[in-house]
Amino acid sequence: KQEVTQIPAALSVPEGENLVLNCSFTDSAIYNLQWFRQDPGKGLTSLLLIQSSQREQTSGRLNASLDKSSGRSTLYIAASQPGDSATYLCAVRRSGGSNYKLTFGKGTLLTVNP
Amino acid sequence: SQTIHQWPATLVQPVGSPLSLECTVEGTSNPNLYWYRQAAGRGLQLLFYSVGIGQISSEVPQNLSASRPQDRQFILSSKKLLLSDSGFYLCAWRGGGLAGSYNEQFFGPGTRLTVL
Numbered sequence: 493k494q495e496v497t498q499i500p501a502a503l504s505v506p507e508g509e510n511l512v513l514n515c516s517f518t519d520s521a522i523y524n525l526q527w528f529r530q531d532p533g534k535g536l537t538s539l540l541l542i543q544s545s546q547r548e549q550t551s552g553r554l555n556a557s558l559d560k561s562s563g564r565s566t567l568y569i570a571a572s573q574p575g576d577s578a579t580y581l582c583a584v585r586r587s588g589g590s591n592y593k594l595t596f597g598k599g600t601l602l603t604v605n606p
Numbered sequence: 607s608q609t610i611h612q613w614p615a616t617l618v619q620p621v622g623s624p625l626s627l628e629c630t631v632e633g634t635s636n637p638n639l640y641w642y643r644q645a646a647g648r649g650l651q652l653l654f655y656s657v658g659i660g661q662i663s664s665e666v667p668q669n670l671s672a673s674r675p676q677d678r679q680f681i682l683s684s685k686k687l688l689l690s691d692s693g694f695y696l697c698a699w700r701g702g703g704l705a706g707s708y709n710e711q712f713f714g715p716g717t718r719l720t721v722l
Contacts, residue, residue, distance in 0.1 A: 538711070
């Protein structure tokens with residue numbers, strides 16, 4: 493059974509700092525990994541999708557990496573801003589017969605202080 | 607571009623009352639559709655998914671049911687709500703078919719349900 497763990501559970505940083513959020517998964521047989529952002533009381537916004545054959549994806553100040561063999565992904569946020577404050581979730585889609593669903597971590601609550 | 611709608615945004619219902627939450631997707635066809643629940647302090651729980659009209663799979667036994675009467679419409683229902691049904695309900699979609707395995711999943715804005 494796939495398990496996804498996100499560390500730390502919460503992170504508070506001053507504005508302008510570069511930061512890394514971690515995601516680990518137990519089963520490396522995945523199709524892809526997706527990072528989401530969730531603001532309080534809102535739905536999830538997709539940030540980046542990394543296919544299993546890729547090592548990283550970039551969008552603006554965000555960079556996500558994937559090391560499938562070791563079961564790890566990181567989300568790097570450069571020059572953090574107060575508007576980046578949110579909960580960040582990672583999710584993996586397994587390969588094979590049960591690839592209809594994503595397995596989610598519990599998220600990292602990020603607070604960027606002005 | 608594709609958009610996903612959910613309504614209502616907020617709902618307060620008494621225990622034992624029925625429930626109907628609706629989700630519709632625009633700008634795509636034959637999507638895979640999903641219902642999730644997010645309870646306070648807990649992660650996202652997949653409730654139902656659908657790969658086509660009338661095709662519903664349940665992930666966990668519970669007081670809820672789902673239906674897909676049209677290609678881009680997904681409905682979550684209950685005949686009698688329980689206190690434990692309170693939570694934040696999210697609808698999601700992604701591209702269908704074999705290639706859909708590689709596609710991003712997108713979420714709606716959610717419905718906050720409080721059962722009193």
